[in-house]
Amino acid sequence: MHGLHSFLLFYVLACLGQQALGSEIINGNKAPENTLLYMASLQVNGRHNCGGFLVSKDFVMTAAHCDGNSVVLGAHNLRGNQKIVRGIARKYRYPGYDSVGNGKDIMLLKLSKEVQLGNRMQLAKLPRSAVNVKDNQKCRVAGWGYTRTGNGAPNDLRMVDVSIINQQVCRRRWGRLPANIICAGGYGTNKGFCQGDSGGPLECNGIVVGIVSFNRNAICDYPDFPNGYTDISKYLPWINQILRSKD
Template identity: 35%
Template sequence: IFTWYLTSYFACFPALGCGVPAYPPAVSRVVGGENARPYSWPWQASLQYSSSGNWYHTCGGTLIASNWVMTAAHCISSSRTYRVLLGKYNLGIEEEGSIAAQPEKIIVHEKWNSNNVANGYDIALIKLSEQVTLSNQIELACLPSPQSILASNTACYVTGWGRLKTNGALPDELQQGLLLVVDYATCSKFGWWGSTVKLNMVCAGGDGITSSCNGDSGGPLNCQAADGRWEVHGIVSFGSSLGCNFYHKPSVFTRVSDFNSWIEEIAND
């Protein structure tokens, strides 16, 4: 991943039964990315596209309802055919209990501008063609409370199958990396991200060691709530063009708590 580069609940988003993995993640203070415990982030999805008869991982995603996956807008191209893998740990092998779901429709936020990632609104929802059966391997993420803001230095985990370092290899096993939240006041300073970062984003990392990287896009920033449940506060959006792990250039995420009402509107349409 990583050596770079919600509580609004409504009809289909249950207040119970989210954010509590059957196989709790092995959360450590390891510096740098590490292999996750298998199936310990059971809402993690792999968004894949078809090319020449094969499927290729392109982005992460988060299962937020039995037929809805949340990802980043910049992961979506109208010219590609997609599928969503759920219940996966190792992308290189067949795993019992995992499923490949077909999208029925994909909704990109109307304010997303692919020519200006720094404008924000890097969020998309994928409606699956059928409801998936939840299991120990496939569970729903919790969304944070509307407009909730993470405190500086909150410990969160970014997860995904992105590159292990700038221009590095893509791992088969799901990776996790500990990132500390950087508050907006700091992240928007000159020498950090400046005016590039917006209030509807979350910054995390920036230590020059651990970050998201290419292929992690669209995946979750997982933060544990006081009641022990995991909430997905961020969607991997962008990092520094200088490299995945650039000092004072934290990974930048779409702030999910700014989009609760949009998610609700789309999912209940």
């Protein structure tokens, strides 16, 4: 019975590549204007689809399962006038990515033109080596996703505090996990992310350590399963290679 349970959970996880698109923050608050200045909205024909974050003047990081043809930066309110829109010159999905259920859910987007950093736009701070997040450590996640299952997405950026969940607890609950995953929120609490937050940042102590990847079956208003994030530190050689390339 346990084997069947694990298989079914993995099947649900593997299907999240489509269901997780367009994820929102559950039981969070509106982000203050002077915070999270690295946030990006990955959009399809002018509509928010996924989150992301600025990692250089011409690159945004997001989840590999996300889709879009433009990026909005420099705005907490997506309908506001103070925003920068960039096209996407090239998408770099991590080699070997095929589904959320198999991990490697990370992508870099080359912007059509560099952005100017300043009071409304800053770079996310990435880890420089392997991350050692601690159980129950307080972090935060942000995005423009649903505020509850099936609800409409907000225009204002929202954020919420989440706690890191022990890997053994996370694996036991899911039955099977992709490689290189950080678990935080969504289990034993009513806080976490939802559809439309995919690709957004998990920030711990000022460092963006994870990328919003999956929840269970696109359901957000329950505490039964941990939320999953791609562990950025496991992909640093590839990230640095892409950011330094002249292509």
